[in-house]
Amino acid sequence: MRGNHRRPVGLFPAALRHRTIVLTNDDGIFAEGLQAMRASLVERGLNPVVVAPDRGASGASRSLSLNRPLTLREIAPDQYTVDGTPTDCVMLALFEVLRRRRPPAILLSGINHGQNLGDDVTYSGTCAAAAEGCMERIPSVALSALPCQDGSYHFRDHADYFADRILPRILRLKVPRYSFLNLNFPPVPAGDFRGIRIVPMGRSTYQNPILRQRHPDPYHRKDRRWVYWIAGAPKAVKHAGTDIEAIRKGYVSLSPVRLELNHPELLAHCRRAFTGIQ
DSSP states (O other), rough: SSSSSOOOTTOGGGGGGGSOOOOOOOTTOOOOOHHHHHHHHTTTTTOOEEESSSOOOOOOTOOOOOOOOOOOOEEEEEEEEEOOOHHHHHHIHHHHHHHHSSSEEEEEEEEEEEEEOGGGGTTTTHHHHHHHHHTOOOOEEEEEEEEOTTTTTHHHHHHIIIIIIIIHHHHHHHOTTEEEEEEESSSSSSSGOOEEEEEEOOOOOOOOOEEEEOOOHHHHHHHHHHEEEEEEEEEEEEOOSSHHHHHHTEEEEEEEEOOOOOOOOHHHHHHTTTTOOO
């Protein structure tokens, strides 16, 4: 999709200008991806309220901080940091920061630094924040971007594309409770997107997920102690017709996710298998 993708400022529904947009992430409040999205929304006359971790929390999934109190600090108008997880941030946004305002129109989590494709969503703090939002009946979107080969990103370009092309359509959707949208940007400028594909998520794993190194402390090196990093390169197990394939081909991927924890077929099988047990 080449050429100008800018949407003229002022074309969002007037009612939206009186509603907030919750903006969070798992890379921390100063992350470039989040701040690019905030700037894009503000430029279009929208009202983002940022509630994000005070440091990186990648891989936090849907964890909560239950063993200590949390602190909430306003560092700029409508920008708050939390010394906790992305899920903590969403709960504080909805039940503390916005408790005297109308419910937000939508929750956006990201733009994440790195992909959230396939099984990545089960580890992702970015997706966990969107999951928490949808649990509270807030339409929610997780956004992630893949890095270019040199490690750089096109965050502002992608944020503008999302605000102009995708957000207005999402706002017209009726996303059911317990469901959110997972969106990934390929590592190219928005002008080079081939389009957007609405696809299911693939299956993925990681090659060589454990990296072993000698302990950096010379004292422990004498004891031949090791330290371990969770690392590895993504490896697609199922990619045809999925978000993984869409990204590889240069499309934006959009995948609806449902938080359905029941397995009807296995439930029926277990009932048969355990019949007769007292």
